[in-house]
Amino acid sequence: MRSVFTTFAGKLQFFTMPEISIRGHEMPESPIRKLAPLAAAAKKRGTKVYHLNIGQPDLPTPREGLEALKNINRDILEYSPSQGYQSYREKLVGYYKKYNINVCADDIIITSGGSEAVLFAFLSCLNPGDEIIVPEPAYANYMAFAISAGAKIKTIATTIDEGFSLPKVEKFEELINERTKAILICNPNNPTGYLYTQKEMNQIRDLVKKYNLYLFSDEVYREFIYTGSPYISAMHLEGIEQNVVLIDSVSKRYSECGIRIGALITKNEEVRKTVMKFCQARLSPPLIGQLIAEASIEGTEQYSREVYDEYVERRKCLIDGVNRIDGCYTPVPMGAFYTVAQLPVDDTEKFCAWCLKDFCWKDEKTPADKIGETIMMAPASGFYSTPGMGHNQVRLAYVLNKKDIQRALFLLDKALETYKGLENND
């Protein structure tokens, strides 16, 4: 024992500090947040930055939620149950019923944001080395949670030319092997805004059934569907009730990103029992967030309608505007509040960084207290795992008001013009 150790210690003299983990190295930096230091620097210089990069809605939280916050009257801010409050879970049953999702309170586990629901689903259902098939482009943090759990994301490409619709069954079957344990979808989709059709959802159902897979379905944008097309939840699919794990969050639907309240919902009791062990380890989801989320369910129809109408307008404003810019193209997203757009540049990572570092537009519309204006976008490459994909695409979020979206698009046009001039002069 001692001699083994001496050899080991002998090797150690080369290191001055302990190493970080391999998965720590593998973890991607957030594509949405990694330009943040450049944006901060631009703002420090006095530049106004229009954020088309983030999914933080600017619309208010429902009055009912804010009032619940004001009315909290407790002397001790104590733990809540690991599974979340019974009363909140019971209210959620009614909420889901409106979407024809029939669950009981025991099927629902409250999590710290949708993020924790994804992580706990992966930890509970997947072994290290197991594979999950995900249509790409995809929400970048799925990759991070997969790495955390030691699982592998295998992406199946969707393309801007086909409007990011679901690839054919054969494409999935090419990827399926003995390590494939799950399909993960986000519906309506972040970042593409795509909404899966009944036919596509049936196709997923058949694959899940045939190969006995889990179906992780992230449906946090169900409030934001603009086409009149039906919302088909994974929970609506018959015959795979034991396979479906629904991921949810109140962040987007109530503008409550900061309260960190999500949910993991499944009819599979064994999965629930396992997820609960992870939940017990982290003791409890946020107490105050649950009180706010519970009250927000009581929000008026009018609130939902106003928010919805606002996004309809913004969507039109953004999509029409992007497609009017020379060389830009985006399909019309059916849901969520994002779109993936193609820009006439070779490398949007460089272009987006350049917009923050080197571009600063000034005209008579620039606010008097600013030295100029620019835009921040999320380079789409961060939403693809396949190297080289999305290099000429960006994700644009329409969480700004129409006036700001219009101004941002004007700036995008000017930025592209300037950037092109620079390239030609190179």
Added chain:
Amino acid sequence: MRSVFTTFAGKLQFFTMPEISIRGHEMPESPIRKLAPLAAAAKKRGTKVYHLNIGQPDLPTPREGLEALKNINRDILEYSPSQGYQSYREKLVGYYKKYNINVCADDIIITSGGSEAVLFAFLSCLNPGDEIIVPEPAYANYMAFAISAGAKIKTIATTIDEGFSLPKVEKFEELINERTKAILICNPNNPTGYLYTQKEMNQIRDLVKKYNLYLFSDEVYREFIYTGSPYISAMHLEGIEQNVVLIDSVSKRYSECGIRIGALITKNEEVRKTVMKFCQARLSPPLIGQLIAEASIEGTEQYSREVYDEYVERRKCLIDGVNRIDGCYTPVPMGAFYTVAQLPVDDTEKFCAWCLKDFCWKDEKTPADKIGETIMMAPASGFYSTPGMGHNQVRLAYVLNKKDIQRALFLLDKALETYKGLENND
């Protein structure tokens, strides 16, 4: 490809649903919470249950924190930065300074409870198969986070007879091999209440240095030290600044378990950068909790003094009371608000369950609206990884007022008497 798959599908017909993960099976159920259904049933029958099992303080949150909650005046409950608010982290710098812990705001990452800090520390620093040495008995959820990260906890026994003091260096060295990456301590300790001496901390420092290990130090109970002995933080140890990762939480010090605000603090920039990638993936820590925690730092000396004095009294009440019961023994804990006590029974898991299922004391002091009274304790076996350890021990928390502690101890005495009678009649 196709034929490979057919073989695979052939095997699949034996399963009717996808399997859960191996780590999901390995995850322990919380020893603190697994008796919960029995307690719920007892309460439903009308029995009053005295909780000596949980770490939820009954003392109020500081007024400053509750007022901050009342004064939140926001229309949008938006994401906070992944690292936590700058202003809160700056306030924490001042807080730590009082304990002679010199850090800057950038050294601090705000997490969703101390739990998330432990998980992210493990995910960032340890590879699957890596080993962490932990003195046992230990906080049970360390095991859960280690399983989540694929790491292995190797325990080094401390004993009730030696008052749970740190084992000799040789005992550590016997466990150290090429997979050993870290030592984890909780100081003051949950569940034993033990406080490591300067000599013991130096011993740990030398081990960490000699074998180039990480030192994860959970110090969430630093406010609760009763002996006048000095609090030696891992952050005080010289020469291992790059190895130390401090775990913290406001849950216990401010009675704010429900707001889910913790912190991970380290001088090691590479560890911080890695932890930040996990933080960015989960977007942000709770917004409202941070506002409350920040305000709570401004809490008065008087609050801290009153809370402290209350625990001093409770500790004396519990420890004296336990040691007066025939066959019971507990060393005097120097910190935290727990103690591990030895009971005159063979199997405390059975005894604790029996107290909830079959024991129900009634006398003239029993509240009129109750059919009787009993106690809930945490069997200590859940705090040990070594099979057979702690089978005659329980963890007792003194988070009840003195009157209730006295009554709970009276009930423990009566329960032991009754239980003994049953055994003899068997």
